[in-house]
Amino acid sequence: MSFGPGTQRSLLLAAAWMFGAFFVVAAVFRGLDASQDTLAVVAGVFAYGFIAVAAFILVRGWRRRGSDAAGAASRFVEGHPGVEGAVGAPVEVGGPEGDVPAGTGAAQANLVVPVSGPAGSGHVDLVMARIARDWEVLSATLVVDGDRVKLAEGLNEAAAEDD
Numbered sequence: 001m002s003f004g005p006g007t008q009r010s011l012l013l014a015a016a017w018m019f020g021a022f023f024v025v026a027a028v029f030r031g032l033d034a035s036q037d038t039l040a041v042v043a044g045v046f047a048y049g050f051i052a053v054a055a056f057i058l059v060r061g062w063r064r065r066g067s068d069a070a071g072a073a074s075r076f077v078e079g080h081p082g083v084e085g086a087v088g089a090p091v092e093v094g095g096p097e098g099d100v101p102a103g104t105g106a107a108q109a110n111l112v113v114p115v116s117g118p119a120g121s122g123h124v125d126l127v128m129a130r131i132a133r134d135w136e137v138l139s140a141t142l143v144v145d146g147d148r149v150k151l152a153e154g155l156n157e158a159a160a161e162d163d
Contacts, residue, residue, distance in 0.1 A: 007061030014053045022046040069100040069109050069128055072135040077113045077124050082151050086144050087117030096126075106130055108138075120144050124151070 022043065029039055073096040077083055084091050094114035101107040107130045114123045122144035128135050140151035 010057045018050045069135045070096045088119030092116045
């Protein structure tokens, strides 16, 4: 299961805060000459607290991971060799434009992603579908100087290449 950098960053920050808080509380208890058993109980409370916070952060990240159609569109365009071949390298990808349906159920989005490079500029027309929380590209067409170039068509083209 993959989570975005925001979820990973939140998890690391939560761990750092919990460790820092434990360090301060443990130092205070040591200053008060608390027993090792008391410190062990405090450590256990902080450990269970961290598990609860981590579970919350991971569930929140899991729920959000399928909502980023613009990110999926940008990653597809940046990584496609046909785009680099048409506009040259390095490819500069603009922000996707279009309406993305809200919610978490199945949906379709039509996005336009501007691209440019040393050899020219144009845009990529994408038809995307949200399936099982993740956005997938169903079809993509690169338009450069009025010429239309069909890019990979997601699952349909992949199945045709296997035959």
